Amino acid sequence: MAEKRKPASADEKMPESNRDFLEKSAVRSLLRGAISKLIENRPEDPIAFLAEYFDSADNKPGSNKVAKAHQELLLTHHSRPAFESNMMLAYQILSAPKNAKSKAGLKGDLFTELLTKILREVPGEVSEVLLKKLLCYENEVIPYDIFHSGVMTCFIFLDFYAEADGLFTVLDTSRKKEVDKELCDVVLNQLNAAMTATKDDPKSILEGASKLRPDALAIALDNAFDSVVYDESMARDEFVMTAVIMFIAKVKPLR
């Protein structure tokens, strides 16, 4: 008799043990969410991605909306299709009502906070110029279109900034942390010409691209060095700033 009872009591203690345990602690849904996010975003380093994911999942209740939205946006690169759905989720997170009484919707103050957070990697004087164009007043309601274009512009801007920084390193062959001003001017002028030439019609895009071809560039450089040589140089900050201002000039101001 005693022998028979024992397994029965064990069953009562932990009925459907493993599955129930996972269900109870909500680990199941968390893991499932993690895996589906992983598949959706296909990061280059899946382990680091998971680590980051669980890290942000840990402080769920306490963390504020902006941090969560930012986390969501950082999951994948902006050129990937999954970024769009992440963007929508971020917008949902931000526009969720604060409490039962308040209405849903994203206002300018949270939007400002988010954009500043996205741009915190670049130096203040650089991000300030862009933010001046993108920011909204505190009380303005931000529709998704504006949110999308603002966030997208910020992320592309980050890439642009990194690229401009990298370009300076390429130009700085002598590792003196400064480059001949004339060389910089030629390169920047060429870039500006290409950027301002492009409009909606497809031919202008071809024309713009042709300005940046190696041979066109070489000819421009050659012409520049044929003329009088000034003994001036340009520092990294100045170079990057000039490039950044060209980028920002193409950003439409809000209406």
Add this chain to the structure above:
Amino acid sequence: MTGKPLVCSIRNPHPITIGDPRAEFSSGCAVVDVTFPSTKSVDIGEITFKNNYTALLSIKLKVREENEKEEEEPAESDGETTLTWVTGLKNVQLMPDPHCEDRAQSYYRIKREQLLTPPDNVLSVRLVLQQPSPVWLSFGLDDIKFYSPKDETSELMLSELVNGDMPADDEAMNDIRKRVKENKDIPPVEEISTSLQQMWALSETARINQTEASLGRFDVDGSYDINLLSYT
């Protein structure tokens, strides 16, 4: 390849009649008037149409003469001196035998080189259609379209842009690179180009992703129009 199609209004074929217009009489001749709505005269590069039982075709062009430029405004009233009718085509056979079906519904393309006079500064065109055979009840031309002459310079430019990096360019580039190397330590041009192209592409992506949506602001450069405020 031709240029853009020209905007024009084409009248229905108007049969030429003799005597009482109500009398049943087929002269075998009809006229199609084509006018170009723009106030400026146009250059024609090509005319295309589908034949519809027309045997012979003549084209008359109303052109503006360039040598007299005194009167610009009243083009119709006393501007007649500068406007002249010239013959573009005279009795070109569209159907080898007017009585037979042959080529009665073919497509035709008339290039500007085929016309007797160059069709430049054209204000209107008159197509004279003839069908001597009594076999066909009606005749005309369908799908008449006029095209502007192709822009030779832009064509060239475009093909150059698409497949421009030819050996000739490479040679020139090597030459330049050699010269540049002699006096300066120049960073690799290819790397600069790659980097610049990347930056340019990013700026384009940013441009495409920008929205047309508006927040509904009324201020201009941070200030409000006093008239707008007074109405609220």
